[in-house]
Amino acid sequence: MRVSMADVAAKAGVSAQTVSRVANGSPRVDPATRVRVEKAMADLGYRMHRAARALRTGQTSTIGLVVSTLASVGNSRMLQAISEAAAARDYALAVVTVGERGIREAFARLRSQGVDGAVVLNEATELARDAEPPADLHLVVVDSPPDARFSIVQTDHAGGARAATEHLLSRGHATVHHLAGPVRSFAAAERERGWRAALADAGAVVPEPVRGDWTSASGHSAASGLADATALFVANDQMALGALRALADAGRRVPEDVAVVGFDDIVDAAEYRPPLTTVRQDFDALGRRVVAALVAAIEGGESAAESVPAALVVRASSGVA
Template identity: 90%
Template sequence: MPVSMADVARRAGVSAQTVSRVANGSPRVDPGTRLRVEKAMGDLGYRMHRAARALRTGQTSTIGLVVSTLASVGNSRMLQAISEAAAARDYALAVVTVGERGIRDAFARLRSQGVDGAVVLNEATELARDVDPPADLHLVVVDSPADARYSIVQTDHAGGARAAVAHLLSLGHDTVHHLAGPVGSFAAAERERGWRAALADAGAAMPDPVRGDWTSASGYAAVDDLDRATALFVANDQMALGVLRALTDAGRRVPEDVAVVGFDDIVDAAQYRPPLTTVRQDFDELGGCAVAALVAAIEGGAPVAESVPTSLVVRASSGSR
């Protein structure tokens, strides 16, 4: 039989009304009592019926996710992280993609599903900046310039890029070439900014960046324009995969002829040949911060801005000189 509020109340030694207040997030509960009720809920496996909670609170406990594509590894990793973070808070997740009708239509579709708020992810953030968000839809935007209209959560892309370039320069390279991401991407722009800053700090020459579109195919094609590079910072690991294959096909050894560093630390980065030195994004932390900021906004909190740090993972592809 399903666990009822009365079962939880008996277990916690409180009234059913107190259990209801805890379930609905009411502030009118002593912290010690709240912990006791939450423990009883966990012990018994209690889950409040979403429809009943919606009737009580006016909220559906459903959040949305707006994406341009799920084809990229970063976006799919973020989908998983946000889904898990939402489930841990007992929120359902509705996913919409931005199609030909644009982001206004994506917001309208989410509102028709009764979501309490939404996370706007990566490439879709540029579209979100160009429209005023619906007044009744709380938003958290992942990877965006500062904007007072909504909360922003982002990876420290520039800091990670600086660490990657500093690592390559420390190995004795005169400069570091850059295979950048697409125009219009906040993450790509921030990684390029970090690359430029690291070269400027070192007084190193600044080659013109070559631009890809995040895919391994674009990484492969870009190598033709990087024939003078001895050190290469690639804006994501998927493009770096194409770079490694193209360099091998051209008879150029990694890292002996060209040292390569990527960005993301995707699951397979350690299995590349050679294993890829890369900047690790903490997708789980990023997704958790996005959901926490959104839930806080839904509950009446003010917009926040958070940055999640990165870390450099050194493997064989950067080598030494």
């Protein structure tokens, strides 16, 4: 049986008009009354009818997500985090991928679905920067240089990479090699920047990085050319998995011969052989920050930039030099 506003009003001891004001976020409600009404809503399992709310407010309570691919672990983790954060705020989520017709077509598809705003995720952010975003579509971009046209939420990639590099140097290695991500990736560039800064501050030689495309296969291929490395910082855990196999194929032991650190702390990182030292991205916190920034923009707030810290998680793969 569907719970009505009248049911909530009766339980909270207020009028149906007061319940409506709380449901629609009106500031014209006493804080104590708001708490009482929200508790009654939660106790009864009340949910605002989305179509009715759209008619009253002109908003659909639906947000969009633009993504290049969901094949990568990071993107799929972000999809889950954003979906859960949106649901917690009673927003629906519409997902579109950037196909052959480009990001403008992706924006057009979202607008046809009446979304109130959209999140542009990771690899798609470069496309959003190069295109002119629709003026009537609120945007939050994940991982991007500063841009006044939209809000930005990102992991502190450079800080995490610096921590990973300093950790390897503290183990006694003269320098740290880097298996980097794609050239045009903002996250990859930031991680490379943090690695370079840590080596420069330590007065260490900065080796020429080798590069992959985020996949474990590319990590295996790229790591085959790192015969001189005793310490390796890899830009993501999937490429680190490929690098571990390449080192094993070459008869090099981890961590005895080569210490390895990844980035992301994917679910299986602790199950690698050996368990992978890595930099943890807090995908749940990112999802919450992204949705909060988008809802704020939808409700008339100004664009902003936020950075979420990344933490080093030490396991067996980084060993002792």
